[in-house]
Amino acid sequence: MVSTKRAYNWYISLVASSCMVLCGYDASVFNAVQGSKNWIAYFNKPDSQTIGAINTAYTVGAVVAGFFFGGPLADHFGRRMGMVVGSVLVVIATFMQAFSPRGNIGCFIGGRVLIGLGQGVALTAGPIYIGELSPPEIRGEVMSFWQMFYSVGSFIAYWVNYACSKNVPTLGEWDWKMVVMFQLLVPIIILAQIFFIPETPRWYIQRGNRIEDARQSLQRVRDTDQEVEDELLGIYEAVRFEKEAISSNYSALWKDASVRKRMYIALILNAGQQITGQGTLNSYSTIIYKKVFKSSSQIALINALNATFGIIFTLNATWTVDRFGRKFLFIVGGIGMAICMVIAATVETQTPSADGAKTTSVGIAIVFIMFLFAFFYKPSWGATTWIFTSEIFSMNVRAQAVGMCSQTQNVANSIVQQFFPTFLDNCGFYAFYMFAGINALLAAFVWMWVPETKKVSLEKMDTLFGGTNHVEKGAEIVGTVNSHHMTLKSVQLDDGGKGISTNMTRA
Incomplete structure (x- = not known):
């Protein structure tokens, strides 16, 4: 039976994990509103380059905060204050996006930059908080909820969008504004609880x-x-x-050979998380599915179901990550995702289209493969990347290192997001073969270079990577x-x- 204190440990970890809902919601909300004809008309039919710039604006804000502000803020003012500042910035940015003047895409983009700053700060403090309060024997299990809450954010965004897409005549322009405004829900919940933990x-x-x-x-x-x-x-x-x-400033990340090794590994894993294809699917699944389906509400339903299953798939990490280990999940996930991308690309490119869309059976097959991709991704490169990154660094550099490594996700994601709409327009589903190759290479990298960290205490992690035992x-x-x-x-x-x-x- 779970003790009262162990249950409380779960509660405070889930409060911190709520920061990831902010990320999951925002990564999905713009993808969702792209399907709204009212949003397109409101901002004068932005082209594919502008769409890419809107996504990139968010990642630029997150990268700046993660690299330069998140770590120092969490170190000087506390992990809780990092979550507070991030939540407040998200609230302000939500109003900027929802109430941008008509046709003023610059204001909307400014809100995206600010929300990126907020999440860059919150996503640095959150995993550190969980890692530093969770006992080693369940740390991986607890941290798996961090990624699951990303799926919770997507779940809320896509189901709100689906509901709005079914009531467009009644809502008018609020069919997309309502989706944006729902982002206020979670930061308010975080702010209401943060000073009681x-x-x-x-x-x-x-x-x-x-x-x-x-x-x-x-x-x-x-x-x-x-x-x-x-x-x-x-x-x-x-x-x-x-x-x-040991120095506690940014130079310490590169002076010590053991810390430097961890930085290299964590940077590659975090960048790899976003170039598996999942980051692209989160941002562009709507325009990807438009090549297969005609109905906007049908696409909204598929996105909502995908987010729902994402929660279930991520829960697999709770019972696998401390049983089979981080390395096992990385390798199996990478191989599984590579196979899924090959199959999806082959099915779409080698089957005929009718009236600009695929047949129902082909469409269902592609959706099934994309769901299977999420099945492999969520507990492995989704959840385990965060678990591994938050636990491998020593106290003196943990905040700076986690901030920089986690925001490498956004560096990689911003590059892919900027060129992917054009890539998709020119190459169609052949683009997915690229992701298949990347996933295979990531699995090989983990097999050769990444050590196992399950159930190793934070204070003894240095020894695992060839460094001095600080204790x-x-x-x-x-x-x-x-x-x-x-x-x-x-x-x-x-x-x-x-x-x-x-x-x-x-x-």
Whole structure:
């Protein structure tokens, strides 16, 4: 039976995971509104290059925030504050998009940039928060909900869009404005709960050496006092070593060979997540399906069903990621996605069209293959990329590294999104053969270069990648004899990490 504290650990993790709903909703909302004739007319029939620019505007904002603002904000003001700032920016941007003056595509694009900034900040703080409060034995399981909440965002966006598409005569221009406005729902929920959940113990110790605050935070999510004291001492020892021996600025990401190796791997995995083809499907499935189906409401229904099944598919990560491991899911997912892309491209390009659309049977076959693609993607390159990225970095560089690596998704996505509409116009479904090749290469990369990280504690992750064990080195500095049977009673530590005074007693 799940204990009360373990249930509470799940609750606070789900609050943080709600940040991913923001991303999933926004990644889907523009895809959804592209099918609205009222939206097209409202902004004077934007061409394919403008459509690409609207998508790119969001990713530019997210990249800037993730690379330069998200990490420092989460480090200096806390993981919770990062989620707050991101949510507030999303609220402001939602009003900018929904109430852009008629024909003023610039205002709409400005809202997309601002919403990207908000999500870049929130998506840096959220996974760090979950990773730092989840116990190692269920960290992968808990983090799998991070990606599942992306699917929840898509689910809300596409079903709201489907409902609006069935009532266009009644709603008029509100058929797309309503879809945009529903984005207010989740940031308001986050803001209503964020100050009732604890800050992470690692942040308390890193910023101001607030040992008692860190202890109280852990006491809310760990079952026994011994668990609290063991973890608290391990965190303290790691942070102490990092303060004395390692830089905490951006240069630290490249100076240490172990951290540098993790950066290279995480950057490739995060970029790979977006060039599997899933990012393109999220943004352009409406115009992709227009090559197969004629009915806008039918396409809206397919998108909504895809988002619904995406939630179910992502849940597969909750029971597989800590059982079979991260590496297994990456490889199986990459191979499965490659096969799906080959089949989809072959079916569409090698079958006849009638009146500009495929036959019903061909259309159903393509939709089935796209759903099967999501079945492979969601628990693997969808969920596992976030899990792996949030857990592999040491405390001194975690916020900066997670912010930069996660926003590499948007760097890769912005490149693909900018040229894909033109690529699709010129090459049709032959473009999917490119994604098949990419997915096969990603699976090979993981097999050769990515180590397994399941059930490894955050403080011991450095050793796995060939680096120094920060806990052991910190224990040497502190003078701890047996860190698993000690209680951290009192510590004084100045800003420079010098002049420590400790009182260690056996538990």
